[in-house]
Amino acid sequence: MVSAIILAGGKGKRMGSKVSKQYIQLKGKPILYYTLTKFINSHYIDKIILVLPKDEIEYCKENVLDKYSLKIDKIVEGGKERQDSVYNALKEVDDSEIILIHDGARPFTKNSIIEDGIKYARRYGAAAPGVTPKDTIKIIDENGFSKFTPVRNTLVAIQTPQVFKAEIIKECHKRIKEEGISVTDDTMVVERYNNKVYLYEGDYENIKVTTPEDLILAEKLI
DSSP, X not given: OEEEEEEOOOOOTTTTOSSOGGGSEETTEEHHHHHHHHHHSOTTOOEEEEEEXXXXXXXXXXXXXXXXXXXXXEEEEOOSSHHHXXXXXXXXXXXXXXXXXXXXXXXXXXXXXXXXXXXXXXXXXXXXXXXXXXXXXXXXXXXXXXXXXXXXXXXXEEOSOEEEEXXXXXXXXXXXXXXXXXXXXXXXXXXXXXXXXXXXXXXXXXXXXXXXXXXXXXXXXX
16 A cells, blocks of 8 residues: 655745645646646555645635545645644554655656655665756855855755655654654654665656746646
C-alpha cells in the first residue's frame, strides 16, 4: 500500500492573494485541482490524504473536490505549522508501506518522479527529488557580506514529493513532536535521527507556486 499526503494549508502571503494560493485559478481551475489530479491518476498511489486548515475544509469540498468530482480517501485537519499538519496526517495512515508527502501548490510533478521516489524509498528508506540550482549560491554572514561560494554541482534544491518507508517517517515525526524541534521539510525530520535521504533527479518544471512570478510560469506550463 502506498499513501500520498497532500498538504494544502498555504495562505499565500507572498502571493498577495485574497484566497489561499492553492485555490488560485490556472486556466479556469484551481492549482489544487492539478496537484490532486496527478496523484489520483497515478497507478502507483493507493490512497490520498488531503490536509486542510479547519476553516477551509467545506470550501475545498464545494469548490474543488465536489465541483471537479475528485475522489480522495480522507481529509485531515491541519495544525499550526507544516510539521504539525504532517503529523496529523501520519496518524491517519495505518496500512501503508510507503508514504509520499507533497505540496498542494506544486501542481507539475510527473508520474516518473512519483515512481522513482517510491522505488528509491523502498531501497533506501527515504528519498526526495531535486535539481541543481541554476544560479551561483553564496553563503552570507550576519552583516550581509559574502563568506564563500559552494560548488554548484554539490548543491540540490529539494522538491516534493518526499517519499519514505512508513515506519521511518512516522517514528521520526513522533520524536520531533515530543522533543519540540522545528523543521521546514520532512527530509530534515528523518536526517535528524541518522537516516540518509537518497536524492534523485527532479524536474525544473516541478515548481512550487509561491509568488506572482511563479503564476506567469505556471500559466505557460499548464
